[in-house]
Amino acid sequence: MNTSEDRKWIQEKLNIGNEMLYLTKDEVISTNINEKDILSLTRDALLAHGTKEFEMPAKIGVHPYEEVFFHAMPAYVPSKQAIGMKWIECYPFNPKKFNLPQTTGILSLNDVSSGCPIALMDSTWITAMRTPAVTALAAEALHPDAETFGMFGCGVQGKEHVKYIVHTLKKLKKIYVYDTREESMDNLIEEVQPLIDVEIVKGTSPEMVAKSCEVLSSATIILKEPIIAVKDEWVSKGQTILPCDLNTFWDPITSKRADKYIVDSIEEHELFNGMGYFPDGLPDIACETGEILAGNKKGRESKDDLIVCSNIGMAVCDVVVGREVFNRALKNNIGIKLGL
């Protein structure tokens, strides 16, 4: 669909310029976009990024407290008529302090032709889905034959990671999970095991999990100072590490000595480096995740390569998934229209 066809289609259901669609989290979920759809949409977003057919300035933010950030994440993906901005916060201590999620936010979308706002929606679910989709797609590109996967952090992201990874790593035989909170591991296993055929094993320590798995991911906490939960000596050649919490969980030495340090966005990682999130310096970056998916850069070149692929999250993924949520909601009369 080109831009004017897209506008015509929206206009049939929404009076562009006078109203926009508002979607709560439950309404976003009720559009019924399943894991395979999210993987496909996220792949499209990564391919657009990898072939430079996008516009996405690095996040800008405000920081009311140390270790806390609000980010404005605008993006435009022409092939999807997806334009908008996610406004998201990361408050690492929210779960303990307020029993609230670390990450919440909203996504606004616009009509490409006129620029008018067409939607405002909760972005918590979109973030919870597109992030593991990126990890799963990167894992598939970098380590498709892996039989073991390890997940550090069994919260919102950890659960979804385990659900998504089985779609792309088809040879998995075991998934190890680890969390400092025993009940988080138990909850993950109780909720996710009935949904997947691969056995989920409760890890007894970060060392045990790190040493047991070919592919590892972490979704724990993002802090400026690394907590080094996994010592470099526990990491070996041939492993693939896919953090979505920057460098916090891992020994900074691991990323520096990796055969390839790949990131979703160089600009974003440089930005976080500028904010002090890499106190030991940003490792040399080989290329971007999207470039590997697009086949423009090589991923794993030897079975012995140690690869770290850090995906901190890109607005191109949010606006592409968000646009599909909007399309389905509009078609199915989900949400309420608010006057502008």
Ligand SMILES: NC(=O)c1ccc[n+]([C@@H]2O[C@H](COP(=O)([O-])OP(=O)(O)OC[C@H]3O[C@@H](n4cnc5c(N)ncnc54)[C@H](O)[C@@H]3O)[C@@H](O)[C@H]2O)c1
């Ligand atoms: N890269 C991205 O695009 C992206 C998107 C969303 C969230 N995140 C990040 O992912 C992380 C997890 O987010 P979430 O929403 O799942 O949070 P959550 O609070 O739901 O889950 C985090 C889990 O990590 C566990 N944990 C904390 N420290 C740990 C440690 N040292 N060892 C093992 N487990 C530990 C906690 O007990 C908790 O169960 C956060 O840092 C968040 O900022 C990244």
